[in-house]
Amino acid sequence: MPELQGASPPERLPTARNRPAAGAGGNGVSAAASGRALAMKDFKSDQEVRWCPGCGDYAILAAVQSFMPELNIPRERIVFVSGIGCSSRFPYYMNTYGMHSIHGRAPAIATGLSVTRPDLSVWIVTGDGDALSIGGNHLIHALRRNVNVKILLFNNKIYGLTKGQYSPTSELGKITKSTPVGSADSPFNPISLALGAEATFVARTMDTDRKHLQSVLRSAASHEGSAFIEIYQNCNIFNDGAFDTLKEPATRDDYMIRLEHGRPITFGADNQFAVIHPSGGFGLRVVPTAEADPGEIVVHDETVAEPAYAFALSRLPGDDLRNTPIGVFRKVARNSYDTLVREQLATAKSKLSGDPEAELAALLGAGDTWTIL
């Protein structure tokens, strides 16, 4: 065995939780402290990016890389963990710590990392197949626990890396290589699913709308606990144009609902649609603004404790993506799993009276013992 030196246990590292750029201060070590402010280029790794030309992933990568400096967290404290799939190549392109793991398991791996290392900012990059099919179990459990991780789910409604099979978000009847006469399974609505697991932060954004995407990242970064972000992402090879109605200038304003906290929910090129909560119904409804009583138009409140409100929002879109809300559906305060676990640990550790080796000897000799002379 080689000579081993005493090492610094991770616990002794300074703690700085992910905080938004503005007024990060606190116990965070700012990037500036290490010499200079970080820039987008600092987050680009030396690896050649190998997604298909025209893939929506490029836009997301650029948006994330240019957002990262805002975190004001040194690169070494940032970790990207991914599963398997096109999107999961993401960590290789980020000049942070990163792990490209196993199909569907990124939330599990990130949970163990996050809970033992409160000083790190942990991000998960996943796709619709990775997160919702093979990894569905880990996703819902990470969300219910409220593990302090930020989850970026690239939803292109198709399996890209395996060359074009339908995914758990593909629409019913989708014709693909594995479903030549159309798929027979109904899709998940990822936002509804996350809300069903009572995720504390749930949002949707678009690959090509950098400004919006970054505003959602900003909001997620300031959230304690799991932040679930569905990013509509175009696969130009196997499912091109899946979100065109939300992107084309001719349709996008009429199809997309931009949620803004504290603002009445109206949308359309001429604000001609409004979301109301009809009396006597469970859900929300879109009506022409002109026909709505201004008092019944829903004012968006992302902090509503009861997930039913955000869930109702998530049910608005039709099959043609009409009435698709983007933005933050829900952002509520709840202790993260990490915090609760660390608190238990800290309470227990405060009872460690002195030398751990002496305490260990006491533990080994606990209970009924006897001495042989």
Add this chain to the structure above:
Amino acid sequence: MTKEVRQLDRVVIRFAGDSGDGMQLTGDRFTSETAQLGNDISTLPNFPAEIRAPAGTLPGVSSFQVHFANFDILTPGDSPNVLVAMNPAALKANLPDLPRGAEIIANTDEFTKRNLAKVGYADNPLEDGSLSGYTVHPVGLTSMTVKALEDHDISKKDAERAKNMFALGLLSWMYARPYESTLEFLERKFASRPALAAANIVAFKAGWNFGETTEDFAVRYEVKPAKMPPGNYRNITGNTALALGLVAAGVRSRLPVFLGAYPITPASDILHELSKHKKFGVTTMQAEDEIAAIGATLGASYGGALGVTTTSGPGVALKGETISLAVALELPLVIVDVQRAGPSTGMPTKTEQADLNMALFGRHGEAPVAVVAPCSPSDCFHAAIEAARIALTYRTPVILLSDGYIANGSEPWRLPEVSDLPDLRVEFATGPNTDDGQFLPYLRDPVTMARPWAIPGTPGLEHRIGGLEKADKTGDISYDPTNHDFMVRTRAARIEAIEVPDLEVDDPSGEASVLVLGWGSTYGPIGAACRALRARGIDIAQAHLRHLSPMPKNTGEVLRRYERVVIPEMNLGQLANVIRARYVVDAIRYNQVRGLPFTAAELETMLEEVVKNA
């Protein structure tokens, strides 16, 4: 009345009853009293997977066997000298294991027509003469307990439930056990219900006094303390020892321990035990499934913790993909497999050692890992530390193969000095590792072949790792054929290069021509069989593999020294196959998969036969 006291050198007692009769507790207490007296002990709990099988039925029988002696013993005993049968089912289920002449203490209150019929007794065996080859003590355990407690303010049901303490009192009297610790235990256990504490203590004493006064028990037995090395002792099960070994590994490595686990028989007790030791920096996570359990563990290892996941065979099957990732990532990881009878759900509460193939080979691709197996309950402590040592030093997954027999069985354990335990401190990477100031995540230590453990949070060492094949040194993604061939061979070579102690041979006469080779929990029965043979003047050598991967460097040389090698296993010959393939030694297989450990007697018979024919 003064009774005769007879000296014995060893006794095997089996307590048997319904799974609700508290037989495990009764056995535990008797064991503890016996330990206090200084006898050597070995125990074997045997219980059904059903928490409460229908009362009075054969599948519902739960038993606890304790073997104690005035010399050092290796097994819980082949066959009981005394059977305590709390009902007809307990008698019927255990009678086949009882040698003629054994004593049976039967609770006559439960030998009702209905209970007899439940297990297919047409007549009462206590009365029909069918037990004439045994010494039967019919005792109204339930009725006497209830009578002793008639002045107590407790329900009839609670009074009846105290019958196990009556039985314990009687047995404690028979074998002159010190009972103070049991009375203290009852006070503690029922601290919040003093009436029950008092009732159980009275029941215990009533059982003791019954032994002293009744004429049915004319003889009392004594088993003098065993000569054991000086030191402080406690009685310990394998699962507890294993958990404490992991706590010790955390203390000695100065790393936080992270345990990711999903409940599974017979491994859950390790999770329970570790969850009590948070003050040592142990984090336990009950994950959503076996895969998440090892995933979270690997994440914690990546972050610089001593990552451990505990499970049984079905769990290891699910964890295979993550173990394979850990092989590629070259991170420390301890996977504990408390084996049970398979395939599939198999017999969850019964022992087997049939996961060796899975531990050695059960992954996609060439994915070698280290494999360590403890040989006894107390050895689980040291084996856990050894697994942690290998994982941390060589940055590799290590599978620790315990099994249900040693996990739940117990024996006296001489407490180690903490300062004598291995120093497991590790060195994280802190800076560049090349002359030109680069950091190469897959540049290896020339001695251990381990790559640097560069944990997130270390400035300047940001790097990416993953399951895709990596280029040597840089760790970049690589599809280069030569590189892949090199990396596959390197991963194999670095496991083979792990330093493990040589295989030791116990061959007292030096004249043996037959070597019996074992691994894991068969150590006790094999050792007992070898002793018995030697006592009869028959030479035999014994060697036991603690390291299954890599195997000790002298293994082949040791095996070739003997004319015949016999390998008894609780599987169909998994180690024997490896030995034949690796060392081209024509080992004789001796296999049994009954969910129970070997008896020393059957191994003795088998080995004698082999020696004769050698």
